[in-house]
Amino acid sequence: MSALPQSLPGLPAASATLRFQSAAASVTSRYPSRVRPLSRPPAGSELKPVLGNYGFPVLGHLLSTFVEPLEFARERYERFGPVSWAGGIGFRVVQLMGPEALETAWINRDKAFSSARGWAPVIGPFFHRGIMLLDFEEHRDHRRIMQQAFTRSALDGYLTLMRPGISRTVTSWPTAAGFPFYTAVKKLLLDQAAEVFVGAVLGAEADRLSSDFHDTVCGGQAMIRADVPGGTWARGLRARERLERYFAAQIPERRAGTGADLFSMMCRSRSEDGDSFSDADIVNHMIFLLMAAHDTSAIAISMLVYELGRNLRWQDALRDEADAGDGLGLADLDGAYPLLDVAFKEILRMYAPAGTLFRQTVTDTEVCGHYIPRKTQVAINVYASMRLADWWPDPDRFDPGRFLGGGDVAAVHRYAFAPFGGGVHKCIGQQFADMNVKLVMHQLLRHFRWRVAPGYRPLMTWGTGPTPADGLPISLQRLSGG
Numbered sequence: 001m002s003a004l005p006q007s008l009p010g011l012p013a014a015s016a017t018l019r020f021q022s023a024a025a026s027v028t029s030r031y032p033s034r035v036r037p038l039s040r041p042p043a044g045s046e047l048k049p050v051l052g053n054y055g056f057p058v059l060g061h062l063l064s065t066f067v068e069p070l071e072f073a074r075e076r077y078e079r080f081g082p083v084s085w086a087g088g089i090g091f092r093v094v095q096l097m098g099p100e101a102l103e104t105a106w107i108n109r110d111k112a113f114s115s116a117r118g119w120a121p122v123i124g125p126f127f128h129r130g131i132m133l134l135d136f137e138e139h140r141d142h143r144r145i146m147q148q149a150f151t152r153s154a155l156d157g158y159l160t161l162m163r164p165g166i167s168r169t170v171t172s173w174p175t176a177a178g179f180p181f182y183t184a185v186k187k188l189l190l191d192q193a194a195e196v197f198v199g200a201v202l203g204a205e206a207d208r209l210s211s212d213f214h215d216t217v218c219g220g221q222a223m224i225r226a227d228v229p230g231g232t233w234a235r236g237l238r239a240r241e242r243l244e245r246y247f248a249a250q251i252p253e254r255r256a257g258t259g260a261d262l263f264s265m266m267c268r269s270r271s272e273d274g275d276s277f278s279d280a281d282i283v284n285h286m287i288f289l290l291m292a293a294h295d296t297s298a299i300a301i302s303m304l305v306y307e308l309g310r311n312l313r314w315q316d317a318l319r320d321e322a323d324a325g326d327g328l329g330l331a332d333l334d335g336a337y338p339l340l341d342v343a344f345k346e347i348l349r350m351y352a353p354a355g356t357l358f359r360q361t362v363t364d365t366e367v368c369g370h371y372i373p374r375k376t377q378v379a380i381n382v383y384a385s386m387r388l389a390d391w392w393p394d395p396d397r398f399d400p401g402r403f404l405g406g407g408d409v410a411a412v413h414r415y416a417f418a419p420f421g422g423g424v425h426k427c428i429g430q431q432f433a434d435m436n437v438k439l440v441m442h443q444l445l446r447h448f449r450w451r452v453a454p455g456y457r458p459l460m461t462w463g464t465g466p467t468p469a470d471g472l473p474i475s476l477q478r479l480s481g482g
């Protein structure tokens with residue numbers, strides 16, 4: 001396996017890019033752009049127009065949404081309420097914030113919101129026909145088959161495959177100052193994806209897979225979105241083609257085998273009506289699943305480690321709990337670590353790893369009394385919604401205690417806490433993510449103590465959600481006997 005980098009080679013470049021984007025954003029955000037209705041509601045409908053403005057010519061508000069997504073979203077919410085619009089490279093995008101607006105799009109009563117059309121302009125070329133990019137009846141049929149790869153017994157199989165690799169890697173982490181934690185967790189999860197998702201033996205094949213997969217994800221996040229030779233987008237497309245060939249070649253053997261890895265399970269999955277996936281479906285779903293699982297979990301683990309590195313009282317409490325409990329079966333992870341459970345929830349609330357979700361309207365519709373015409377691109381802002389003081393007192397403070405007994409946020413609103421989304425596209429991997437994060441944290445807590453430098457704030461960028469751009473340096477200290 002390739003060695004873990006001790007520092008991020010791209011770090012100076014990342015920080016220079018962010019500095020440049022930040023300076024540019026402060027210029028574009030001051031541009032005087034007139035507030036207008038997105039479109040006039042039908043006469044006599046009693047609906048209100050969606051208000052907003054385009055922002056800077058061509059770019060619109062794009063830079064502000066990258067550089068200061070939280071401030072930007074909260075300022076729009078204050079000014080326009082839960083439904084507003086903003087410009088960005090030729091698009092006019094409606095932003096939904098707050099549990100009521102989110103619920104309307106997720107529950108999708110009038111089938112007005114298409115996930116396939118919303119996500120296509122964002123990640124379509126790299127993840128086409130992944131389950132999130134399917135709609136309505138077709139989505140339902142695929143989800144019924146995929147669900148069979150996420151039953152409790154399937155999860156138990158993944159847990160068994162996952163445990164040794166996590167334990168081996170976490171206990172081998174060095175006690176260097178400034179250890180790039182986010183980089184290390186991403187590598188751990190990529191290796192784990194090769195073993196648990198694909199059933200590949202670690203080595204050159206797994207390395208090739210990890211690197212192709214990494215390039216595919218980066219392609220989807222490229223700023224310059226064109227097939228220019230040598231560019232991130234082009235590299236991503238070539239990597240996706242190699243992944244397609246890799247998966248397709250193995251399907252017959254996996255269908256006939258008994259493997260407990262996710263790929264084998266997807267090859268053998270059958271819905272209750274006996275339907276199964278075609279070869280092309282398996283390839284598309286596998287590539288999408290790798291993406292959906294990977295960065296989201298890496299962000300959650302990293303931000304939890306960051307907050308615990310600043311809140312040592314919570315870190316110690318979680319360590320006591322980890323030391324007292326020994327079981328690491330599914331049932332234990334579900335119930336035996338209540339403090340870890342609430343700390344993880346608080347991280348999902350503060351740093352929603354799938355921070356913005358996209359939809360496009362296929363008919364005229366309304367959200368919270370605002371008229372939204374057909375063919376409107378819609379951004380569901382999960383991240384900023386869970387940082388609204390209207391629903392969360394002192395929303396920027398890390399306080400897992402708010403989820404302990406009595407702090408039942410579901411009673412306030414069912415979608416006030418919704419880091420895994422809602423409705424038919426709600427995350428299928430929620431329990432997978434839960435067990436993965438808890439296993440890594442359990443090992444970490446039992447073997448190390450850590451802190452972040454006083455006053456340190458990670459340099460953040462935007463990937464699937466808020467993402468550390470500086471590798472997240474922390475200092476691990478090995479515990480005696482750890």
Ligand code: HEM
Pocket residue numbers: 115131132133143289292293294296297300348352353354357358382419420421422424425426427428429430432433
């Ligand atoms: C902390 C970790 C994770 C978070 C916060 C998260 C969040 C989400 C959210 C918000 C959605 C809804 C997307 C939408 O409505 O447009 C989603 C969908 C999805 N997630 Fe996750 N996810 C996580 C981990 C995982 C893992 C580990 C897997 C797989 C093993 C996974 C697989 C999926 C899939 C397949 C979908 C699409 C479901 C569909 O369209 O029917 N996710 N996730």
